[in-house]
Amino acid sequence: MITLGHMLTLSAILFALSVAGIFINRRNVLLLLMCIELLLLSANFNFVAFSRFLGQIDGQIFVFFILTVAAAESAIGLAILVVLFRERRSIDVQDLDTLRG
Amino acid sequence: MLVTVLFYAFATILVASGLGVITARNPVHAALSLVLCFFTSAVLWLLIEAEFLAIALVLVYVGAVMVLFLFVVMMLDIRVEELRRGFTRHAWLGWVVTATVIAEIVGVLVQRRLGLDTTRGAAPLPAGYSNANELGVALFTRYAYAIEIAALLLLVAIIAAIALTLRHRRGLKVQDISAQVAVRASDRLRMVKLKPGGGQP
Numbered sequence A: 001m002i003t004l005g006h007m008l009t010l011s012a013i014l015f016a017l018s019v020a021g022i023f024i025n026r027r028n029v030l031l032l033l034m035c036i037e038l039l040l041l042s043a044n045f046n047f048v049a050f051s052r053f054l055g056q057i058d059g060q061i062f063v064f065f066i067l068t069v070a071a072a073e074s075a076i077g078l079a080i081l082v083v084l085f086r087e088r089r090s091i092d093v094q095d096l097d098t099l100r101g
Numbered sequence B: 001m002l003v004t005v006l007f008y009a010f011a012t013i014l015v016a017s018g019l020g021v022i023t024a025r026n027p028v029h030a031a032l033s034l035v036l037c038f039f040t041s042a043v044l045w046l047l048i049e050a051e052f053l054a055i056a057l058v059l060v061y062v063g064a065v066m067v068l069f070l071f072v073v074m075m076l077d078i079r080v081e082e083l084r085r086g087f088t089r090h091a092w093l094g095w096v097v098t099a100t101v102i103a104e105i106v107g108v109l110v111q112r113r114l115g116l117d118t119t120r121g122a123a124p125l126p127a128g129y130s131n132a133n134e135l136g137v138a139l140f141t142r143y144a145y146a147i148e149i150a151a152l153l154l155l156v157a158i159i160a161a162i163a164l165t166l167r168h169r170r171g172l173k174v175q176d177i178s179a180q181v182a183v184r185a186s187d188r189l190r191m192v193k194l195k196p197g198g199g200q201p
Helices: A006-024 A029-053 A058-088 B001-021 B025-048 B050-077 B081-084 B092-111 B131-141 B144-165 B175-182
Strands: none
Touching: A006 A029, A006 B001, A006 B092, A029 A058, A029 B001, A029 B025, A058 B050, A058 B131, A058 B144, B001 B025, B001 B175, B025 B050, B050 B131, B092 B175
16 A cells, blocks of 8 residues: 555655755756756655645646646756857856856 | 555666666766656556546656757767766765755654654545546636646747747848738839830830
8 A cells, every 4th residue: 555655755765866966967957957857756746645645636736737837947948058058069057157156 | 565566666666767867977868767757757646546647747748848858968969078077076965965855854754743644545536536537627617727827838938949049040041921922013024115126225
């Protein structure tokens, strides 16, 4: 029997993995975007699990909207990445210092 | 019992492919590991009877978003070795943050004061229950405005992505359709009276 604890622990592990991925891949924009997708997936896991185990459909509707926003985000993010690569011939985060941040 | 075994099997695959995403040397391998992640998550969502979202995850993520990722990875000529410099220098920080996040979330899970019973299974669904039907009813009644805003957001994303990547090349020979349509006979043709038997006009 799958319990709420199972799902929440799994999503916690997935979330922690993607946070670690953001730290260790912090030079490659493409891998950062992938880690953000993984992070959103683990958040979706929590929504689906709570929706199912508390018997309310609203959590799954929220997942639907998160999917929409994540798709829009990755489309625009990749478009920005392509433009960036055309300008700089590199997707290294360290090269993005025009604003002296 | 079988469901539990399946859950552990797929959870193991999910965590392993998640590790693959964050440690892969090649961005293509990372993207393919992420595809495996999404597939496995879809299976896990099927196991807890969220069928519609499981299918939507495969269609939207594997079918659209990850294909876009793979397309961009293969279109860009990325020198991986340079981006890998300093990979292990900050790895320890990553693992410290990971351990902290896991400890915090597990700390919330074992907390009894929240009144959250995490050891209980889900209530069995009634016979003839349709997940897609329930979602559809809620989505088009209570959340009707929200779904319209989501649709608008996707439209904005399409326009933004196209506008960002559109490139005008110089020296390209293209037709100007409106100029071609707007042309009149008097612009192109000159009528000349010729005298019969005469020479040049």
